[in-house]
Amino acid sequence: KSRTADTRRVFRLYGTAGQELWKDDGVDLPERGEPVIFSADGQTLLLARRAAEDWSVEARTWMGVIVAGVSPFPRLISMALTPNGRFALARWGVLDKSDTHTFFDIKAKKRQDVPAATLMLGLARIGDDGVVRSGSKVVLSFDTALSSAPAAAR
Numbered sequence: 001k002s003r004t005a006d007t008r009r010v011f012r013l014y015g016t017a018g019q020e021l022w023k024d025d026g027v028d029l030p031e032r033g034e035p036v037i038f039s040a041d042g043q044t045l046l047l048a049r050r051a052a053e054d055w056s057v058e059a060r061t062w063m064g065v066i067v068a069g070v071s072p073f074p075r076l077i078s079m080a081l082t083p084n085g086r087f088a089l090a091r092w093g094v095l096d097k098s099d100t101h102t103f104f105d106i107k108a109k110k111r112q113d114v115p116a117a118t119l120m121l122g123l124a125r126i127g128d129d130g131v132v133r134s135g136s137k138v139v140l141s142f143d144t145a146l147s148s149a150p151a152a153a154r
Helices: 144-148
Strands: 011-014 020-024 036-038 044-051 054-061 066-073 076-081 087-092 100-105 110-115 131-134 137-141
Touching (some): 036 076, 044 076, 054 076, 054 087, 066 087, 066 100, 110 137
Antiparallel strands (some): 011 020, 044 054, 054 066, 076 087, 100 110, 131 137
């Protein structure tokens, strides 16, 4: 019989003075890519988390406050965050089935799942504008006008 050794990982985020701001012991490596991705301004980060056999992807503020999350995934392949920190992608799969791309608008808390089999070469990307493209084809678009407009004064 074979047994894998237990591993213990802890993600810690430190402030500018070197003090620990927060930590998470569920952060783990997806099959491809990094376990943590920061937006260009450092205000938003995306974490790959594993608890038992399920994976999740969480968007958090730099202070560790969870602002959005998608789960559960049996297998997390990769994830991506747009430079503005507004949109994210989690590519996940189930053994012997086509992978799925889950796109989500962190601010509006909207989610769209797209099977990889419908995408050019099974790949897609999302931009700061909320538009998902596969090759040159637009696959879907999040409505940023409604979710980013300031609230009307009453």
